[in-house]
Amino acid sequence: MEQTIYRGLEGVHIDTTTISRIDGQRGELIYRGYDIRELADKASFEEVAYLLWHDDLPDRAQLDAFHAELAPNFTVPEPVFEAFRSMPAATHPMHAIRTAVSLLGALDPEAEGVDDANVHRIGLKLLAQFATFTAAYARIRDGKDVIAPDPELSVAANFLYMLNGEPPTPAATRVMDVALVLHAEHGSNASAFVGRATASTLTDVYSAITAAVAALKGPLHGGANIGVMQALEEIGSVEAVDGYVVDTLARPNGRVMGFGHRVYKVVDPRALILKDVAKHLAEESGDSKWFEMSLEMERVMDREMAKRGKQVKPNVDFFSASVYRMLGLPRDMYTPIFAVSRISGWMAHLYEQYANNRIMRPRLTYDGPLGRTFRPIEQR
Numbered sequence: 455m456e457q458t459i460y461r462g463l464e465g466v467h468i469d470t471t472t473i474s475r476i477d478g479q480r481g482e483l484i485y486r487g488y489d490i491r492e493l494a495d496k497a498s499f500e501e502v503a504y505l506l507w508h509d510d511l512p513d514r515a516q517l518d519a520f521h522a523e524l525a526p527n528f529t530v531p532e533p534v535f536e537a538f539r540s541m542p543a544a545t546h547p548m549h550a551i552r553t554a555v556s557l558l559g560a561l562d563p564e565a566e567g568v569d570d571a572n573v574h575r576i577g578l579k580l581l582a583q584f585a586t587f588t589a590a591y592a593r594i595r596d597g598k599d600v601i602a603p604d605p606e607l608s609v610a611a612n613f614l615y616m617l618n619g620e621p622p623t624p625a626a627t628r629v630m631d632v633a634l635v636l637h638a639e640h641g642s643n644a645s646a647f648v649g650r651a652t653a654s655t656l657t658d659v660y661s662a663i664t665a666a667v668a669a670l671k672g673p674l675h676g677g678a679n680i681g682v683m684q685a686l687e688e689i690g691s692v693e694a695v696d697g698y699v700v701d702t703l704a705r706p707n708g709r710v711m712g713f714g715h716r717v718y719k720v721v722d723p724r725a726l727i728l729k730d731v732a733k734h735l736a737e738e739s740g741d742s743k744w745f746e747m748s749l750e751m752e753r754v755m756d757r758e759m760a761k762r763g764k765q766v767k768p769n770v771d772f773f774s775a776s777v778y779r780m781l782g783l784p785r786d787m788y789t790p791i792f793a794v795s796r797i798s799g800w801m802a803h804l805y806e807q808y809a810n811n812r813i814m815r816p817r818l819t820y821d822g823p824l825g826r827t828f829r830p831i832e833q834r
């Protein structure tokens with residue numbers, strides 16, 4: 455019987471969700487009914503994480519209680535840092551943080567339970583600890599001391615503090631908060647899907663999140679933000695952007711990183727917000743090179759794609775690269791920073807998956823040979 459094949463699972467709906475909705479035609483993203491533009495403008499990352507986990511925004515007392523629950527969890531067990539110290543200096547940070555999640559599972563005697571209370575306990579731990587171990591890895595591989603978290607600080611401020619060793623300015627904290635809000639959740643993207651599929655076997659949270667981190671690393675997903683900055687650095691000037699884009703598109707399967715999206719047919723709304731943030735940072739800092747190169751890349755991509763009758767617009771990873779650059783963050787940490795935020799969305803998906811589970815078990819259509827005759831090894 456002829457089967458319909460959905461390559462890349464395009465258009466396949468695996469379940470219903472109340473976490474977020476993407477309108478790819480209108481370029482809209484909502485988290486539990488709230489427009490991302492309003493959340494980026496007005497909410498902190500903690501408010502958004504609370505929203506994703508508890509259906510609605512917290513009031514002041516709920517937010518204080520949430521912070522009080524998170525604060526003791528910022529501290530990461532020493533064996534995680536020992537594992538980081540044992541890694542070669544050139545280790546991709548995503549290998550390090552994936553290993554950290556896996557190791558946290560091994561160190562947690564209560565790792566196995568997937569009841570609501572245990573999933574929530576581990577969620578709080580991971581939400582707080584992603585910031586700590588990501589910052590710690592960046593310092594350890596540079597031969598620096600680990601900075602202990604400050605339980606008084608927000609996730610955004612703590613991350614910058616633990617990375618740089620000095621309290622961040624309110625302006626840098628706000629930019630980090632906006633970036634974390636924008637990266638928190640995005641429906642059934644590859645890493646959230648992998649996390650849910652892994653959880654659907656009723657394995658533990660750490661295993662599901664380890665799988666999600668592994669999926670995020672890829673250059674077609676979260677790894678694209680590193681690819682964007684690699685490209686901008688390689689290009690080096692506004693004048694050279696045009697040639698780079700034309701040459702890249704002329705190559706078989708040539709991809710310009712930070713452009714295109716499975717769901718958005720117009721500009722990703724997160725890219726528009728980050729474009730404004732990048733513009734503002736460029737004006738404030740007087741370092742407008744990365745922003746101007748990005749604008750030129752957008753212009754040339756529009757022109758080249760129009761020639762091909764396509765619309766391939768910037769996605770979240772495009773302007774986040776220059777934002778992180780202007781914040782002084784190391785290039786190879788861009789994807790791990792995505793994970794520092796996305797752990798909130800991944801956990802929301804695990805709550806949903808465990809609460810109403812059915813194992814994910816799609817099919818492949820066999821297209822290989824049939825009826826072969828087995829010959830003993832001596833006769834092959």
Ligand code: CMC
Nearest residue numbers: 673674675676678708709710711712713714715716766769
């Ligand atoms: N550069 C050049 N051409 C592109 C690009 C791009 N970045 N993205 C899409 N296209 C073209 C592609 O050539 C294809 O043309 P055709 O139909 O003639 O073969 C058409 O647009 C559709 O692309 P697709 O690869 O079939 O679309 P997809 O939905 O399978 O893939 C994507 C989506 C995001 C993997 C892809 O757009 C891409 O490779 N982008 C670059 C990597 C990137 O920026 N990833 C970040 C994604 S968003 C945030 C996140 O998840 O981190």
